[in-house]
Amino acid sequence: MTVEIQNGASPLAPDWLQVPADLNELKEPMWAGSVDRNSAGALTVGGVSVQELKEQFGTPLFVMDEADFRARARAFKDSFDAAFADICGGVDVYYAGKSFLCTAVVKWVEEEGLRLDTASGGELAVAARAGIAGERVALHGNNKSDAEITRALDMGLGRIVVDSLDELVRVGDIARASGRQAKVMLRLTPGVHAHTHEFIATAHEDQKFGLSMAADTTEQAGLSAAEEAVAAASAHPGIELLGLHCHIGSQIFEPDGFALAAEKLLRFLAAMQEKYSITMPELDLGGGYGIAYTPVDTPRPAAEIAKAMAAVVRSTCAELGIDAPRISIEPGRAIVGSTTFTLYEVGTLKTVRVDAAASDNGDAGNNVTYPRRYVSVDGGMSDNARPVLYDADYSAVLASRTSTAAPQLSRVVGKHCESGDIVVRDVYLPGDVAAGDLLAVPGTGAYCWALSSNYNYLARPGVVAVRDGFARLIVRGETEEDLLNRDMGA
Ligand code: LLP
16 A cells, blocks of 8 residues: 655654755754855855855865854864863863864864864874974874874874873883883773763773773772873873873763763872872863754754863862863864765655555554655765764755755665665655755764765765855865776786
8 A cells, every 4th residue: 555645744754853844944053154045045155056066076075164164163162261261271172183184174273273183193194284283283092003103202292192001101112212201191981971872982991992990900909990001101201191081972962971071080180199199280071072963963052061061170179179180172073063064966866665664764564655765866975984884864955956845755875886875864855856956965074074985986075165255175086096096907
Protein backbone atom coordinates (compact mmCIF):
# COMPACT_ATOMS: atom_id res chain seq x y z
CA MET A 1 0.00 0.00 0.00
CA THR A 2 1.28 3.49 -0.71
CA VAL A 3 0.13 6.63 1.01
CA GLU A 4 0.65 10.16 -0.25
CA ILE A 5 1.97 12.56 2.31
CA GLN A 6 -0.05 15.49 3.48
CA ASN A 7 1.68 18.79 4.43
CA GLY A 8 5.05 17.21 3.78
CA ALA A 9 5.60 15.59 7.19
CA SER A 10 7.01 12.13 6.68
CA PRO A 11 6.82 9.20 9.11
CA LEU A 12 10.30 8.31 7.88
CA ALA A 13 11.73 11.47 9.43
CA PRO A 14 13.43 11.27 12.83
CA ASP A 15 11.41 12.69 15.73
CA TRP A 16 13.57 15.79 16.03
CA LEU A 17 13.07 16.89 12.43
CA GLN A 18 10.11 19.22 11.93
CA VAL A 19 8.79 20.43 8.60
CA PRO A 20 10.06 24.02 8.44
CA ALA A 21 7.40 26.71 8.11
CA ASP A 22 9.52 28.24 5.36
CA LEU A 23 11.94 26.01 3.46
CA ASN A 24 13.87 29.04 2.24
CA GLU A 25 14.61 30.36 5.72
CA LEU A 26 18.19 30.38 6.96
CA LYS A 27 17.70 29.20 10.52
CA GLU A 28 19.83 30.76 13.22
CA PRO A 29 22.34 29.85 14.60
CA MET A 30 23.49 27.43 11.91
CA TRP A 31 24.68 30.05 9.45
CA ALA A 32 27.56 32.53 9.40
CA GLY A 33 26.68 36.15 10.18
CA SER A 34 26.76 37.51 6.64
CA VAL A 35 24.81 34.69 4.95
CA ASP A 36 21.56 35.95 3.46
CA ARG A 37 19.44 35.72 0.32
CA ASN A 38 19.51 38.37 -2.41
CA SER A 39 16.46 39.78 -4.16
CA ALA A 40 16.58 36.91 -6.67
CA GLY A 41 16.48 34.42 -3.79
CA ALA A 42 20.05 33.18 -4.15
CA LEU A 43 22.17 32.60 -1.07
CA THR A 44 24.86 35.23 -0.56
CA VAL A 45 27.78 35.45 1.82
CA GLY A 46 29.55 38.74 2.42
CA GLY A 47 27.43 40.04 -0.46
CA VAL A 48 28.72 37.44 -2.96
CA SER A 49 26.14 35.07 -4.47
CA VAL A 50 26.54 31.33 -4.71
CA GLN A 51 26.29 31.56 -8.50
CA GLU A 52 29.29 33.90 -8.56
CA LEU A 53 31.17 31.53 -6.27
CA LYS A 54 30.36 28.54 -8.44
CA GLU A 55 31.37 30.37 -11.59
CA GLN A 56 34.66 31.53 -10.14
CA PHE A 57 35.69 28.50 -8.11
CA GLY A 58 33.46 25.55 -9.07
CA THR A 59 31.79 23.06 -6.76
CA PRO A 60 32.04 21.45 -4.32
CA LEU A 61 33.46 24.38 -2.42
CA PHE A 62 33.97 25.31 1.23
CA VAL A 63 32.77 28.90 1.65
CA MET A 64 33.98 30.69 4.74
CA ASP A 65 32.80 34.04 6.10
CA GLU A 66 36.01 35.72 7.26
CA ALA A 67 34.32 38.41 9.34
CA ASP A 68 32.30 35.71 11.10
CA PHE A 69 35.46 33.74 11.92
CA ARG A 70 37.07 36.84 13.36
CA ALA A 71 33.93 37.71 15.33
CA ARG A 72 33.69 34.24 16.88
CA ALA A 73 37.40 34.24 17.74
CA ARG A 74 37.02 37.66 19.37
CA ALA A 75 33.88 36.58 21.22
CA PHE A 76 35.80 33.76 22.91
CA LYS A 77 38.74 35.98 23.74
CA ASP A 78 36.66 38.91 25.00
CA SER A 79 34.10 36.95 26.99
CA PHE A 80 36.64 34.69 28.69
CA ASP A 81 38.91 37.66 29.39
CA ALA A 82 35.98 39.50 30.98
CA ALA A 83 34.81 36.53 33.06
CA PHE A 84 38.32 35.72 34.36
CA ALA A 85 39.71 39.26 34.64
CA ASP A 86 39.52 39.35 38.44
CA ILE A 87 40.58 35.71 38.80
CA CYS A 88 43.77 35.45 36.74
CA GLY A 89 43.89 38.63 34.67
CA GLY A 90 42.27 37.04 31.59
CA VAL A 91 42.46 33.89 29.54
CA ASP A 92 44.76 32.68 26.74
CA VAL A 93 42.64 31.31 23.91
CA TYR A 94 44.39 28.75 21.72
CA TYR A 95 42.49 28.15 18.48
CA ALA A 96 42.51 24.37 17.88
CA GLY A 97 44.03 24.17 14.42
CA LYS A 98 43.03 20.54 13.97
CA SER A 99 39.49 21.73 13.26
CA PHE A 100 40.64 23.73 10.22
CA LEU A 101 44.08 25.11 9.52
CA CYS A 102 45.79 27.12 6.82
CA THR A 103 48.11 30.13 6.91
CA ALA A 104 45.33 32.69 6.37
CA VAL A 105 43.49 31.38 9.42
CA VAL A 106 46.65 31.51 11.55
CA LYS A 107 46.99 35.18 10.60
CA TRP A 108 43.36 35.95 11.54
CA VAL A 109 43.86 34.11 14.82
CA GLU A 110 46.92 36.20 15.62
CA GLU A 111 45.30 39.46 14.57
CA GLU A 112 42.35 38.75 16.87
CA GLY A 113 44.68 38.19 19.85
CA LEU A 114 44.42 34.39 20.01
CA ARG A 115 47.11 31.72 20.07
CA LEU A 116 47.39 28.45 18.19
CA ASP A 117 47.04 24.83 19.28
CA THR A 118 48.67 22.30 16.95
CA ALA A 119 48.73 18.51 17.02
CA SER A 120 51.46 17.41 14.60
CA GLY A 121 54.63 18.43 12.79
CA GLY A 122 52.51 19.25 9.74
CA GLU A 123 50.37 21.66 11.72
CA LEU A 124 53.57 23.19 13.13
CA ALA A 125 54.77 23.65 9.54
CA VAL A 126 51.63 25.66 8.76
CA ALA A 127 52.20 27.75 11.90
CA ALA A 128 55.81 28.37 10.87
CA ARG A 129 54.84 29.35 7.33
CA ALA A 130 52.24 31.78 8.71
CA GLY A 131 54.98 33.36 10.80
CA ILE A 132 53.24 33.17 14.20
CA ALA A 133 55.66 33.51 17.13
CA GLY A 134 56.53 30.09 18.59
CA GLU A 135 55.83 31.44 22.05
CA ARG A 136 52.12 31.63 21.08
CA VAL A 137 51.92 28.04 19.84
CA ALA A 138 51.14 24.80 21.70
CA LEU A 139 51.85 21.25 20.54
CA HIS A 140 49.61 18.27 21.38
CA GLY A 141 49.59 14.62 20.43
CA ASN A 142 49.71 11.24 22.16
CA ASN A 143 52.64 9.96 20.11
CA LYS A 144 54.88 12.84 19.13
CA SER A 145 57.96 11.81 17.18
CA ASP A 146 61.45 12.92 18.14
CA ALA A 147 61.42 15.09 15.02
CA GLU A 148 58.19 16.78 16.13
CA ILE A 149 59.55 17.39 19.61
CA THR A 150 62.78 18.80 18.19
CA ARG A 151 60.85 21.03 15.80
CA ALA A 152 58.75 22.33 18.70
CA LEU A 153 61.89 23.16 20.67
CA ASP A 154 63.53 24.78 17.64
CA MET A 155 60.45 26.96 17.11
CA GLY A 156 60.56 28.01 20.79
CA LEU A 157 57.05 26.73 21.44
CA GLY A 158 55.17 28.24 24.35
CA ARG A 159 54.07 24.82 25.52
CA ILE A 160 54.37 21.15 24.70
CA VAL A 161 51.43 19.26 26.15
CA VAL A 162 52.80 15.92 27.30
CA ASP A 163 50.47 12.96 27.12
CA SER A 164 52.27 10.11 28.91
CA LEU A 165 55.11 9.24 31.25
CA ASP A 166 57.16 7.85 28.37
CA GLU A 167 56.79 11.04 26.46
CA LEU A 168 57.67 13.20 29.44
CA VAL A 169 61.08 11.60 29.69
CA ARG A 170 61.57 11.76 25.93
CA VAL A 171 60.75 15.48 25.75
CA GLY A 172 62.95 16.25 28.76
CA ASP A 173 65.88 14.24 27.41
CA ILE A 174 65.70 15.77 23.93
CA ALA A 175 65.58 19.27 25.39
CA ARG A 176 68.41 18.59 27.80
CA ALA A 177 70.63 17.08 25.10
CA SER A 178 70.61 20.45 23.35
CA GLY A 179 70.99 22.43 26.57
CA ARG A 180 67.37 23.62 26.60
CA GLN A 181 64.31 23.34 28.80
CA ALA A 182 60.97 22.34 27.29
CA LYS A 183 57.92 24.24 28.54
CA VAL A 184 55.57 21.43 29.43
CA MET A 185 51.98 20.97 30.45
CA LEU A 186 50.69 17.58 31.54
CA ARG A 187 47.48 16.31 29.94
CA LEU A 188 45.36 14.59 32.56
CA THR A 189 42.16 12.54 32.26
CA PRO A 190 39.91 13.84 35.03
CA GLY A 191 37.37 11.04 34.53
CA VAL A 192 34.64 13.39 33.35
CA HIS A 193 32.54 11.64 30.74
CA ALA A 194 31.18 14.31 28.44
CA HIS A 195 27.72 13.75 26.99
CA THR A 196 28.73 13.41 23.41
CA HIS A 197 29.41 10.77 20.79
CA GLU A 198 31.51 8.01 22.32
CA PHE A 199 34.34 8.48 19.83
CA ILE A 200 34.85 12.11 20.71
CA ALA A 201 34.61 11.95 24.49
CA THR A 202 38.19 12.00 25.61
CA ALA A 203 38.55 12.50 29.32
CA HIS A 204 37.24 9.19 30.62
CA GLU A 205 39.74 6.55 31.60
CA ASP A 206 39.45 3.87 28.94
CA GLN A 207 41.03 5.67 26.02
CA LYS A 208 44.42 6.56 24.62
CA PHE A 209 44.83 10.16 25.74
CA GLY A 210 46.34 11.57 28.88
CA LEU A 211 47.63 10.69 32.31
CA SER A 212 45.16 9.05 34.64
CA MET A 213 44.31 10.81 37.90
CA ALA A 214 43.08 7.55 39.43
CA ALA A 215 45.31 6.09 42.15
CA ASP A 216 47.44 3.02 41.48
CA THR A 217 47.68 3.58 37.76
CA THR A 218 51.47 3.21 37.75
CA GLU A 219 54.10 0.81 39.00
CA GLN A 220 54.56 2.92 42.11
CA ALA A 221 52.02 1.83 44.69
CA GLY A 222 49.43 4.47 45.52
CA LEU A 223 50.52 6.97 42.90
CA SER A 224 48.42 7.97 39.97
CA ALA A 225 50.09 8.35 36.59
CA ALA A 226 49.30 12.05 36.86
CA GLU A 227 51.13 12.40 40.17
CA GLU A 228 54.08 10.38 38.98
CA ALA A 229 54.32 12.71 35.97
CA VAL A 230 54.23 15.81 38.18
CA ALA A 231 57.02 14.41 40.33
CA ALA A 232 59.11 13.37 37.33
CA ALA A 233 58.54 16.64 35.46
CA SER A 234 59.50 18.83 38.40
CA ALA A 235 62.68 16.80 38.91
CA HIS A 236 63.80 16.69 35.25
CA PRO A 237 66.39 19.36 34.35
CA GLY A 238 65.14 19.42 30.73
CA ILE A 239 61.61 20.38 31.76
CA GLU A 240 59.94 23.54 32.95
CA LEU A 241 56.58 22.38 34.29
CA LEU A 242 54.03 25.07 33.44
CA GLY A 243 50.95 23.27 34.66
CA LEU A 244 48.08 20.95 33.84
CA HIS A 245 45.76 20.37 30.90
CA CYS A 246 42.56 18.47 30.18
CA HIS A 247 40.14 18.17 27.29
CA ILE A 248 36.91 16.38 28.13
CA GLY A 249 35.47 15.90 24.66
CA SER A 250 33.93 17.71 21.73
CA GLN A 251 30.53 19.09 20.62
CA ILE A 252 29.45 19.62 24.25
CA PHE A 253 26.60 22.04 25.01
CA GLU A 254 26.32 22.05 28.80
CA PRO A 255 28.99 23.92 30.79
CA ASP A 256 28.76 21.51 33.77
CA GLY A 257 31.38 19.06 32.43
CA PHE A 258 33.93 21.83 31.87
CA ALA A 259 33.27 23.20 35.35
CA LEU A 260 33.61 19.79 36.99
CA ALA A 261 36.88 19.09 35.15
CA ALA A 262 38.21 22.52 36.19
CA GLU A 263 37.39 21.80 39.83
CA LYS A 264 39.06 18.37 39.75
CA LEU A 265 42.20 19.73 38.14
CA LEU A 266 42.43 22.65 40.56
CA ARG A 267 42.18 20.32 43.56
CA PHE A 268 44.90 18.14 42.12
CA LEU A 269 47.05 21.16 41.23
CA ALA A 270 46.77 22.50 44.79
CA ALA A 271 47.64 19.12 46.30
CA MET A 272 50.66 18.67 44.04
CA GLN A 273 51.93 22.21 44.65
CA GLU A 274 51.88 21.56 48.36
CA LYS A 275 53.27 18.04 48.29
CA TYR A 276 56.17 18.78 45.93
CA SER A 277 56.72 22.43 46.91
CA ILE A 278 56.28 23.62 43.35
CA THR A 279 54.17 26.23 41.58
CA MET A 280 52.23 25.36 38.47
CA PRO A 281 51.22 28.73 37.05
CA GLU A 282 48.96 27.53 34.23
CA LEU A 283 45.81 25.46 33.75
CA ASP A 284 44.37 24.62 30.31
CA LEU A 285 40.77 23.45 30.17
CA GLY A 286 40.76 22.35 26.53
CA GLY A 287 38.08 22.89 23.91
CA GLY A 288 34.89 21.08 23.00
CA TYR A 289 32.18 23.77 22.89
CA GLY A 290 29.27 22.66 20.71
CA ILE A 291 27.71 24.30 17.66
CA ALA A 292 24.39 24.01 15.81
CA TYR A 293 24.35 21.53 12.94
CA THR A 294 20.58 21.23 12.78
CA PRO A 295 17.68 23.47 13.85
CA VAL A 296 17.33 21.62 17.17
CA ASP A 297 20.91 22.16 18.38
CA THR A 298 21.14 24.87 21.02
CA PRO A 299 24.73 25.95 21.62
CA ARG A 300 25.52 28.29 24.52
CA PRO A 301 27.08 31.68 23.86
CA ALA A 302 30.78 31.86 24.79
CA ALA A 303 29.98 34.38 27.53
CA GLU A 304 27.62 31.96 29.27
CA ILE A 305 30.18 29.14 29.30
CA ALA A 306 32.89 31.54 30.43
CA LYS A 307 30.79 32.71 33.38
CA ALA A 308 29.98 29.16 34.50
CA MET A 309 33.64 28.14 34.34
CA ALA A 310 34.86 31.31 36.03
CA ALA A 311 32.44 30.81 38.93
CA VAL A 312 33.89 27.36 39.64
CA VAL A 313 37.51 28.43 39.28
CA ARG A 314 36.91 31.41 41.58
CA SER A 315 35.17 29.43 44.32
CA THR A 316 37.50 26.41 44.15
CA CYS A 317 40.65 28.54 44.38
CA ALA A 318 39.16 30.46 47.30
CA GLU A 319 38.26 27.23 49.09
CA LEU A 320 41.74 25.79 48.48
CA GLY A 321 43.44 29.04 49.42
CA ILE A 322 45.58 29.12 46.27
CA ASP A 323 46.29 31.82 43.71
CA ALA A 324 44.37 30.99 40.58
CA PRO A 325 46.63 29.74 37.79
CA ARG A 326 46.48 31.51 34.42
CA ILE A 327 43.61 29.82 32.58
CA SER A 328 43.69 28.86 28.90
CA ILE A 329 41.17 27.18 26.59
CA GLU A 330 41.35 25.55 23.14
CA PRO A 331 38.17 26.02 21.13
CA GLY A 332 38.24 24.84 17.52
CA ARG A 333 34.78 23.89 16.28
CA ALA A 334 33.02 26.74 18.09
CA ILE A 335 35.20 29.28 16.30
CA VAL A 336 35.33 27.87 12.76
CA GLY A 337 32.41 25.42 12.50
CA SER A 338 29.56 27.80 11.73
CA THR A 339 31.65 30.20 9.64
CA THR A 340 31.49 27.86 6.66
CA PHE A 341 29.00 26.12 4.40
CA THR A 342 29.75 23.61 1.67
CA LEU A 343 28.34 24.46 -1.73
CA TYR A 344 27.37 21.48 -3.87
CA GLU A 345 25.69 21.07 -7.23
CA VAL A 346 22.80 18.65 -7.51
CA GLY A 347 23.21 15.88 -10.09
CA THR A 348 20.91 12.90 -10.12
CA LEU A 349 17.72 12.46 -8.09
CA LYS A 350 15.62 9.47 -7.33
CA THR A 351 12.73 8.65 -5.05
CA VAL A 352 12.37 5.33 -3.31
CA ARG A 353 9.42 4.09 -1.31
CA VAL A 354 10.31 2.87 2.13
CA ASP A 355 8.35 0.73 4.55
CA ALA A 356 8.25 2.80 7.72
CA ALA A 357 8.88 -0.31 9.83
CA ALA A 358 12.05 -1.09 7.92
CA SER A 359 13.29 2.47 8.06
CA ASP A 360 15.89 3.45 10.63
CA ASN A 361 13.73 6.35 11.78
CA GLY A 362 10.31 4.92 11.08
CA ASP A 363 7.28 4.44 13.27
CA ALA A 364 5.84 0.98 13.83
CA GLY A 365 5.09 -0.41 10.42
CA ASN A 366 1.95 -1.69 8.81
CA ASN A 367 3.28 -2.33 5.32
CA VAL A 368 2.70 1.27 4.37
CA THR A 369 5.43 2.81 2.29
CA TYR A 370 6.49 6.42 2.11
CA PRO A 371 8.73 8.28 -0.31
CA ARG A 372 12.30 9.23 0.42
CA ARG A 373 14.06 11.36 -2.13
CA TYR A 374 17.76 10.81 -2.75
CA VAL A 375 19.47 13.98 -3.91
CA SER A 376 23.00 13.28 -5.20
CA VAL A 377 25.60 16.03 -5.03
CA ASP A 378 29.06 16.37 -6.54
CA GLY A 379 31.02 15.68 -3.31
CA GLY A 380 30.30 13.46 -0.33
CA MET A 381 32.19 11.51 2.30
CA SER A 382 35.53 12.70 0.89
CA ASP A 383 34.73 16.32 1.86
CA ASN A 384 32.60 15.50 4.91
CA ALA A 385 33.41 12.25 6.68
CA ARG A 386 31.51 13.22 9.85
CA PRO A 387 28.17 11.59 9.01
CA VAL A 388 29.98 8.31 8.33
CA LEU A 389 32.40 8.57 11.25
CA TYR A 390 30.10 9.91 13.97
CA ASP A 391 26.54 9.55 12.65
CA ALA A 392 26.64 13.33 12.57
CA ASP A 393 23.48 15.09 11.44
CA TYR A 394 23.57 18.08 9.13
CA SER A 395 21.06 20.32 7.45
CA ALA A 396 20.83 21.78 3.95
CA VAL A 397 18.97 24.39 1.94
CA LEU A 398 18.37 25.03 -1.72
CA ALA A 399 20.91 27.79 -2.30
CA SER A 400 20.66 28.92 -5.93
CA ARG A 401 17.04 30.03 -5.66
CA THR A 402 14.03 30.01 -3.40
CA SER A 403 11.12 27.67 -3.99
CA THR A 404 7.47 27.48 -3.02
CA ALA A 405 7.24 23.77 -3.83
CA ALA A 406 5.97 21.42 -1.12
CA PRO A 407 8.56 20.03 1.31
CA GLN A 408 9.85 16.56 0.58
CA LEU A 409 11.82 14.39 2.97
CA SER A 410 15.20 14.10 1.31
CA ARG A 411 18.54 12.45 1.86
CA VAL A 412 21.52 14.30 0.43
CA VAL A 413 24.11 11.79 -0.71
CA GLY A 414 27.54 12.02 -2.30
CA LYS A 415 28.98 10.49 -5.44
CA HIS A 416 31.20 7.85 -3.86
CA CYS A 417 30.97 4.12 -4.45
CA GLU A 418 29.64 3.49 -0.98
CA SER A 419 26.03 3.30 0.17
CA GLY A 420 26.93 4.95 3.49
CA ASP A 421 28.08 8.04 1.59
CA ILE A 422 25.53 10.36 3.18
CA VAL A 423 25.95 14.11 3.53
CA VAL A 424 22.62 14.96 5.17
CA ARG A 425 20.66 11.98 6.42
CA ASP A 426 17.28 13.67 6.78
CA VAL A 427 16.20 17.09 5.62
CA TYR A 428 13.07 18.60 4.12
CA LEU A 429 13.91 20.17 0.76
CA PRO A 430 11.53 21.70 -1.79
CA GLY A 431 10.00 19.03 -4.00
CA ASP A 432 11.17 20.76 -7.17
CA VAL A 433 14.92 20.50 -6.43
CA ALA A 434 16.46 19.48 -9.73
CA ALA A 435 19.77 18.77 -11.41
CA GLY A 436 21.86 21.93 -11.67
CA ASP A 437 20.47 23.46 -8.47
CA LEU A 438 23.00 24.42 -5.82
CA LEU A 439 22.67 23.15 -2.25
CA ALA A 440 24.38 24.64 0.79
CA VAL A 441 25.19 22.58 3.89
CA PRO A 442 25.98 24.83 6.89
CA GLY A 443 28.33 24.10 9.79
CA THR A 444 31.09 22.50 7.74
CA GLY A 445 33.96 24.72 8.90
CA ALA A 446 35.33 22.26 11.47
CA TYR A 447 36.60 18.72 10.88
CA CYS A 448 35.32 18.54 7.29
CA TRP A 449 38.08 19.94 5.10
CA ALA A 450 40.48 18.80 7.85
CA LEU A 451 39.25 15.20 7.56
CA SER A 452 38.86 15.23 3.77
CA SER A 453 40.24 12.46 1.60
CA ASN A 454 40.78 11.52 -2.02
CA TYR A 455 38.51 8.48 -1.90
CA ASN A 456 37.58 7.41 -5.43
CA TYR A 457 40.26 9.86 -6.63
CA LEU A 458 38.04 12.84 -6.02
CA ALA A 459 39.96 16.11 -5.81
CA ARG A 460 39.64 17.82 -2.44
CA PRO A 461 37.61 21.04 -2.71
CA GLY A 462 39.12 24.46 -2.23
CA VAL A 463 38.30 26.83 0.60
CA VAL A 464 37.18 30.35 -0.23
CA ALA A 465 37.13 33.20 2.27
CA VAL A 466 34.57 35.91 1.59
CA ARG A 467 34.88 39.37 3.04
CA ASP A 468 33.24 42.68 2.12
CA GLY A 469 31.96 41.53 -1.25
CA PHE A 470 35.22 39.89 -2.25
CA ALA A 471 35.93 36.15 -2.40
CA ARG A 472 39.43 34.70 -2.45
CA LEU A 473 40.84 31.20 -2.28
CA ILE A 474 42.68 30.54 0.95
CA VAL A 475 43.28 26.90 0.02
CA ARG A 476 42.99 26.03 -3.64
CA GLY A 477 41.12 22.93 -4.68
CA GLU A 478 43.09 19.97 -5.94
CA THR A 479 43.49 19.33 -9.63
CA GLU A 480 43.72 16.05 -11.48
CA GLU A 481 47.44 16.73 -11.69
CA ASP A 482 47.64 16.93 -7.90
CA LEU A 483 45.89 13.58 -7.74
CA LEU A 484 48.41 11.94 -10.06
CA ASN A 485 51.50 13.71 -8.73
CA ARG A 486 52.55 11.11 -6.18
CA ASP A 487 51.88 8.13 -8.40
CA MET A 488 55.43 7.00 -9.21
CA GLY A 489 54.48 5.10 -12.35
CA ALA A 490 55.07 1.50 -13.20
N1 LLP B 1 42.07 20.52 22.53
C1 LLP B 1 42.35 19.23 22.40
C2 LLP B 1 43.40 18.64 23.21
C3 LLP B 1 41.64 18.45 21.48
O1 LLP B 1 41.93 17.17 21.36
C4 LLP B 1 40.62 19.04 20.71
C5 LLP B 1 39.87 18.26 19.75
C6 LLP B 1 40.36 20.41 20.87
C7 LLP B 1 41.10 21.12 21.81
C8 LLP B 1 39.32 21.14 20.08
O2 LLP B 1 38.04 20.66 20.29
P1 LLP B 1 36.80 21.46 19.68
O3 LLP B 1 36.70 22.76 20.39
O4 LLP B 1 37.06 21.67 18.22
O5 LLP B 1 35.65 20.57 19.91
N2 LLP B 1 36.79 14.99 14.55
C9 LLP B 1 35.81 15.10 15.62
C10 LLP B 1 36.31 15.97 16.73
C11 LLP B 1 37.64 15.53 17.24
C12 LLP B 1 38.15 16.46 18.28
C13 LLP B 1 39.57 16.21 18.51
N3 LLP B 1 40.14 17.04 19.51
C14 LLP B 1 34.53 15.66 15.04
O6 LLP B 1 34.49 15.94 13.87
O7 LLP B 1 33.54 15.80 15.76
